[in-house]
Amino acid sequence: MATMNVKPRVRIPSPVKAGDVIEVKTLISHVMETGQRRDSSGKLVPRLIINGFAATFDGKDVFRAELQPGIAANPYIAFFVRVPKSGELVMTWTEDGGATAVETLRIDVA
Amino acid sequence: MAEVVNIKALNRRQFAVGAAGAGLMPGLLRELTAPALAQDRPPDNKWRETYDKIIGQAKPIQGKLTLELPELAENGNLVPFTILVDSPMTDADHVKSLYLISTANPQPDIAVFQVTPAAGKASVSSRMRLSGTQDVIAIAALSNGTYLTAQRTVKVTIGGCGG
Numbered sequence: 182m183a184t185m186n187v188k189p190r191v192r193i194p195s196p197v198k199a200g201d202v203i204e205v206k207t208l209i210s211h212v213m214e215t216g217q218r219r220d221s222s223g224k225l226v227p228r229l230i231i232n233g234f235a236a237t238f239d240g241k242d243v244f245r246a247e248l249q250p251g252i253a254a255n256p257y258i259a260f261f262v263r264v265p266k267s268g269e270l271v272m273t274w275t276e277d278g279g280a281t282a283v284e285t286l287r288i289d290v291a
Numbered sequence: 292m293a294e295v296v297n298i299k300a301l302n303r304r305q306f307a308v309g310a311a312g313a314g315l316m317p318g319l320l321r322e323l324t325a326p327a328l329a330q331d332r333p334p335d336n337k338w339r340e341t342y343d344k345i346i347g348q349a350k351p352i353q354g355k356l357t358l359e360l361p362e363l364a365e366n367g368n369l370v371p372f373t374i375l376v377d378s379p380m381t382d383a384d385h386v387k388s389l390y391l392i393s394t395a396n397p398q399p400d401i402a403v404f405q406v407t408p409a410a411g412k413a414s415v416s417s418r419m420r421l422s423g424t425q426d427v428i429a430i431a432a433l434s435n436g437t438y439l440t441a442q443r444t445v446k447v448t449i450g451g452c453g454g
Binding site for chain 2: 202204215217238241242243244245246247248249250251252253254256257258259260261262263
């Protein structure tokens with residue numbers, strides 16, 4: 182599977198206590214080309230967007246997003262996760278065509 | 292903070308004002324010409340199909356769902372939003388999906404978000420594109436089979452979506 186050549190940015194509060202519900206703020210650079218725009222010669226620019234995002238914590242599904250061209254360029258997605266104990270937060274962005282970007286964040290509870 | 296308006300309250304006039312706002316008519320002119328424009332245009336109900344596909348025959352309930360959007364967006368290419376449901380997010384009682392619908396963009400469906408009890412809180416924030424002044428609708432599907440809706444009007448100075 183192809184990998185997107187981009188490094189997503191992820192921010193969480195610190196410190197995290199066991200049982201906290203925390204907000205995870207993510208940002209990834211992407212043009213989110215709508216497929217509705219025309220170039221200077223009048224040709225439609227083909228659609229190329231990040232159409233999917235998924236987050237798991239400790240292997241459990243937490244949050245998923247199915248995105249359409251109505252989401253702005255450089256998609257910012259913020260969601261919540263309950264942290265019962267230390268674990269890994271794995272986030273995957275999927276582009277049209279199947280390329281992915283994966284970011285793993287280790288969360289250690291205080 | 293959130294303004295909860297009945298979906299049915301979205302009338303032709305509001306549509307027309309939105310449509311005119313997307314064009315080039317400034318200020319007062321927009322108000323004056325809006326009713327005339329409404330008669331010239333077929334009712335734009337594309338978003339209705341998307342809405343009906345999600346809700347089906349269910350009767351949505353208002354309240355408990357908050358859709359935060361700016362009243363005025365200078366740049367339609369970047370409009371921040373937050374969808375938030377007041378839910379305990381337990382296995383027995385939680386939010387399953389959050390939908391965001393535009394009533395005037397070329398494509399009405401903007402995004403679907405799925406949350407699980409492991410999220411602890413049913414909330415998502417992101418940024419959307421708006422082609423012009425319009426109503427934006429959020430729908431929440433709950434684990435007990437009910438639906439919540441909320442609606443906000445956003446005035447857009449410069450439309451997004453490219454052209």
